[in-house]
Amino acid sequence: MTRKIQMRIWRGNSESGSLQDVSVDANEGEVVLDVIHRVQATQMGDLAVRWNCKAGKCGSCSVEINGKPRLACMTQMANFAEDETITVTPLRAFPVIKDLVTDVSFNYKKAMEIPSFEPPADLKPGEARMQQIDVERSQEFRKCIECFLCQDTCHVIRDHEENKKSFAGPRFFIRIAELDMHPLDMLRNRKQKAQEEHGLGMCNITKCCTEVCPEHIRITDNAIIPMKERVVDVKYDPVRWLGSKIRRREEVL
């Protein structure tokens, strides 16, 4: 079953751009990315859009659809009413390169600022022992496909370029939480660093990030809030911090 749909696609570059109307066929079972590809193949050969896996696993095709940050490959056309015009625009929090493609290098810079995993110095290959229940907390955050939709929607940086310098964003709060909860990680003070260096305190837990996460990671409830709570606790109680690390290490080895 094929129907004609109306789309408005933002076209332009870092200097200027505008929404352009197109009328295009959509078949049963298709997603927005399919239709964008049809526009590309039949009407706008040079329309720029990022995509890779087309299965919601790589997080490349992040755009805004009717103003909402979404993966174009996971947004079914059936979600829209017959006569609805579908507006597709680039991610607003990042500078446009061309059409629907934005410069997401901000995220790679932030990734570089998060201290890496630090295993016990004497850990030998194959010797680690961890319980499933203990790895699951971090595994939830490692489901992240780095689509950066949470970064895009976060109001701390969405319309506040000036905050980008001091704010890592939800993607990297879950990275810090993942390492903080990692049974083998030995680096101390991750939560404190999140607070002091990566702008955890600027988040006022509106949960917008959780809502847009295509992997359904409970960013706010399971990463940000626990870190916010414990950063206050532990900050003034070094004995408790040390205790937690020693216990952890005994489980590992």
Place this chain on the structure above:
Amino acid sequence: MSTQQMERHNYDIVVIGAGGAGLRAAVEAREAGLRVAIICKSLFGKAHTVMAEGGIAASMGNVNDSDGWQVHFRDTMRGGKFLNNYRMAELHAKEAPERVWELEIWGALFDRTAEGKISQRNFGGHEYPRLAHVGDRTGLELIRTMQQRIVALQQKDKRDHGDAESHIKVFAEVTVTEILKEGGKIAGIYGYRRENGVEVLFEAPAVVLATGGVGKTFKITSNSWEGTGDGHALALKAGGNLVDMEFLQFHPTGMVWPPSVRGLLVTESVRGDGGVLSNSDGVRFMFKYIPDVFKDKYADNEEEADRWYDDQSNNRRPPELLPRDEVARAINAEVKAGRGSPHGGVFLDVSTRLPADVIKKKLPSMWHQFMELANVDITKEAMEVGPTCHYVMGGVEVDPDTAAAIGVPGLFAAGEVAGGMHGSNRLGGNSLSDLLVFGRRAGMGAANYVKNAPAAKVSDESIKRAAEKIQAPFNRTGGENPYALHEELQELTQNLVGIIRTKTELQEAIEKIADIRKRIEQVSVSGDRQFNPGFHLSFDLDNMLLIAESTAKSAIVREESRGGHTRDDFPGMNPKWRQINNISSFTGKEIVVKQQSLTDMPTELFDLFDPHELEKYMTPEEMTKGGVKQ
């Protein structure tokens, strides 16, 4: 836009591709003290490795301690129907556990056994539970761990040298159009930035190809747009060889509905964890398709097959877990016989086999994928599945120990782009381990080569020639549309070089490919160089065409059926052909395929097998010889 600026870089090693193999190679080369550029076609961390679901095969023996490298080696050779490069299969089986444990030291979090070790799951063709995994998103874990390992090394370089990118730099969204040689040796590569079309020259004495597969040559594929055989084609054009390009793995279970996701992978773990295949008559049909060579390993009745999930020592495996080529052919046959599902596949059901909460825990991405893309709840109903072009066993002919490409000094290849390791058919789970084992070896091989190689210098003539090639599609007007040509190519490969092949169809394919080859020279693109997908496709198309030609020409000469190559006109295996690799090379105008003898296994490996099993594959002379004494 005829006069373009050009960026110029100089490195010890350039790695093309940022999937598991490329990143592992880069880590190894960096740790050997060298300066490495990593080039990827998309953003860092998006490579096709993320799509791998089931796990990494490594005989750690955490779940069944009877496992060991010898058993893994046997399974791999058996799966590849003994056409594998034995040395690669041996290195792979021996080194895979170390590579998995190393990932853990770099921060990977695999699922655990009750004792807290890395858990291992069953998979097609593997005798014991062998696949280290994270639910059904193991590829994501692998790529993220490697990506974060690169970042960790960069952070160290920042501390030690004041610049995070002093020794490893990632160049994202760059297309490589050419490998440059001077005096017969690698001197660098040429390409352009996808973002703005600016041309880039990398001078380097060593290049590691880690570009993955060729799936986009076919219409129904599980591969992303990146799988256009770039590395295969670059190697051919640089004077390298491809080995056995007729062997393509059609994964038995791809989605068949809706059309927009046709080909998208349904992980083999669905079957490993208990899922069964049935046809429109409700018959669990795989029992009919157990080939003689596997009869003693696979259950021929439902009762025994079902008991196996709980007691693997006293029962044979369910036939749903036969190697992928067998299952794909069986599904194909059922559909052809009119016993298919409504959308032209068969049914794969896990809903009647496991409780809903277990399905969601063990197969979370599959549950999502079907719920969100097909409105099917796999905890309540069966999936519809059919074969999809998934993996190319053929690839660059390399030296097993160093991953050096034969015939091109300074060129290395690892991962899917390299050939030989998997023979005629790859076992599930052996790809991720392949990436790590041979990624590392390619990094080492390249590092050792560079230490004795003179500094690379690319001549101005080479640069000029490479630049002209990039500009060419813009200089033509009103020529062929690259999208239309790509579709035409996919249609013909799917229909004529697909899962079942015949001489007449392959002949037709070769003629049609030659015709497209002429027309591709007239491809013109609209717009400018800024992030222009039509422009990008014009280069990918040229690569895919070479792949299609190499596949069709290798397929027409191999007059037998083995693994990922099925000839309707030659249905059986022929021991004579087991001794032969088809070697493709490029004359500059066309692909030429020559036959080359396989190296015999040494006695110590030969003796790992039951002679009765080897007899099914080998000639009497080979059996008498019993391998090569060392």
